[in-house]
Amino acid sequence: MNASAKRPLHNQDIRAAIGRAGLRYWWVAEELGIAGGTLSNRLRRELAPEEKLEVLAAVKQLADRLGGSAPESARPEVTLEARATLPGRIR
Numbered sequence: 001m002n003a004s005a006k007r008p009l010h011n012q013d014i015r016a017a018i019g020r021a022g023l024r025y026w027w028v029a030e031e032l033g034i035a036g037g038t039l040s041n042r043l044r045r046e047l048a049p050e051e052k053l054e055v056l057a058a059v060k061q062l063a064d065r066l067g068g069s070a071p072e073s074a075r076p077e078v079t080l081e082a083r084a085t086l087p088g089r090i091r
Contacts, residue, residue, distance in 0.1 A: 007044075010043060010044060010045055010046045010047075011043045011046060011047055011052070013052070013056070014043065014047070014052060014055050014056060014059070015043070017056055017059045017060075018059055021059055021062070021063035021066075022063075023059065023062055023063060023066075025039055025040060026039075027062060028055065028058055028059055028062060031058040031059075031061060031062045032054070032055065032058050039055075
């Protein structure tokens with residue numbers, strides 16, 4: 001593969017939803033019960049419609065629980081150290 005060639009980014013709707021909500025990919029992955037790397041790998045290929053709905057539902061649930069679509073900088077309480085105390089987080 002040519003070093004200057006770019007791969008197309010798949011699942012732009014999911015990536016945009018995560019970005020608009022001010023979330024981290026690994027937060028969404030935890031909400032889905034998978035590893036962050038697994039979510040990243042899955043997003044490299046276009047997801048099936050039912051998989052997209054599952055991921056988008058997780059994004060919405062997490063964004064709602066964390067206070068909507070505020071950017072991360074507006075939510076200083078959501079830090080790596082505080083992630084275990086996220087409201088409604090299920091282990």
